[in-house]
Amino acid sequence: MGGVVLLAGLAAGTHVTVTTADAMCDDASPSLPQAGRPEPVSAGLCEHFPDMAVPPDMLAGAERGLIAIQAALRMRGTPYSWGGGNASGPTFGIEHGVHIHGFDCSGLAEYAWANAGARIGGHTSTQWNAGTRIPRDQIRPGDLIFFARDPANPATIHHVGIAIDTKRMVHAPSTGSTVRIDTWAGDPYREREFIGAVRPTG
Template identity: 45%
Template sequence: MRAFRAGLLVCCVLAVFCPPVVAEPRPSTRDVERARQAVHQRSKELGRTNAELATAQARLDELAAEAGRLVEAYNGARVLLRRAEQTHEQAKARLTAADAEVEAARRDVAVLAAESYGGLGLMGPMVGMLVDRGTTDGYLHRASILGHLQGQRAAILTRMRDAQEVAAILRTQAAGAHVAQQAAAERARQAETAAREAVARQRRETRALRDRKETLQRKLDAARSRAERLARKRAASVAGLLGRGSTRGDVAANWALSQLGKPYVWAADGPSSYDCSGLTMRAWERAGVRLDHWTGTQWTSGPRVPLDQLRRGDLLFFGRITDDPGSIHHVGIYVGRGQMVHAPQTGDVVRVASIWRGDLVGATRPR
């Protein structure tokens, strides 16, 4: 009896502290289908997000290219305006000299007129010829004097006429140069307005696009900041890795590397900020080569260089090749190993980047 009670007690204890193992229920077909639908939905959302990000990035690239094109158009308009101003100043200087010549000729004519009116000059030799009863030589001498005076009078009048004609021509040229200067100034004003609006539009839309992808942008900014700090810290060693030398191209490339981290500002050419053609202009200035602050003329500053024959310092151009130099909207300077230094766009800084972009159109070697 005691044994039975003891066994019963053990069973009760086991029943309380060791409940029977119940197998977990297997997921139903509906549960599996729901999970599959959730995975599919997340995949669709990820695809839409990636597509949106790709569209946003394409729009950013489009905005940057358009802003760059208009900024370089403004740079070109400023170059052409300076040339028009120089032409106008030269035309005014030539006109001033011509007017002075007209005044000098006019004074000589006034003297001639006064002499003719007062009976001087020509009357003396004529009277002498009439009253001379001496030798034939005396008569001939007086005749030669009269001929000389008449020739001198004709020369004075001819000089006056020629000076007036030259002044009239130069006055027309000066007026044309003034009109051309005014037109160039207006084009520069319009180009500045267009560039300013494009940069403002770029900033607005960029801000909106970046707001939509804030997390990604923070990561990108953090990575970029770190890369830029490292680039600035190691600028000298980067220059060493990319090649040392004393050619003019090396001088330009090494100087460009020393500007890493400085902000992009449109139409700026240093020393604290740059746009793309301002940076390359100053880099080659260090090498003793004068370039305009404009991709349009930098594109023609030297011979074309095949991309498989690039040397440090060569200028790399981006955009489209047409008869319009404004279709080239960006330029960088080659530093070796497929890399360039460039001032990219508003909101960015001078940095090292790969040259291999879809809008790369060619390279030149300034001289």
């Protein structure tokens, strides 16, 4: 299975080459672009995260998630804006985000997955129901990671991040911050509020 190349067709009609399986993040044999072909979506992710906590064989079929996470990673440094962001990119928010051009957590998730051709909505309640629930040990790049004030009650979900692997996510944390990478696994606050992961299917 090593080095299998998939061609991901997106809703917009574009195509992205993705290298999967054993060659995905193998530093000894990196995936290199060939003349006339786009660079594999996985290449930049593996270069920046050589310690990815996702077995390479779990990445087979993950091309949409890889597109989504790379879209989110390109937004690092964008200001947090309450109510900001949509499928097209950062926007001015509402209420205390009205003068800030950026993303809130769900706006970033919507934008990331729109790049992968999925409509998941712009609110955490919609996004929680936009795909398949994924066991924690099977989280892979692009999956949505949700946090709730009461992990037994989805109605209390208040935050979403986009998984880099089983330990880290890119997210828009709160007013005064920017889109950034954080390690959520092992963090007492995040562990206490973790309610589950969803892989969008829209």
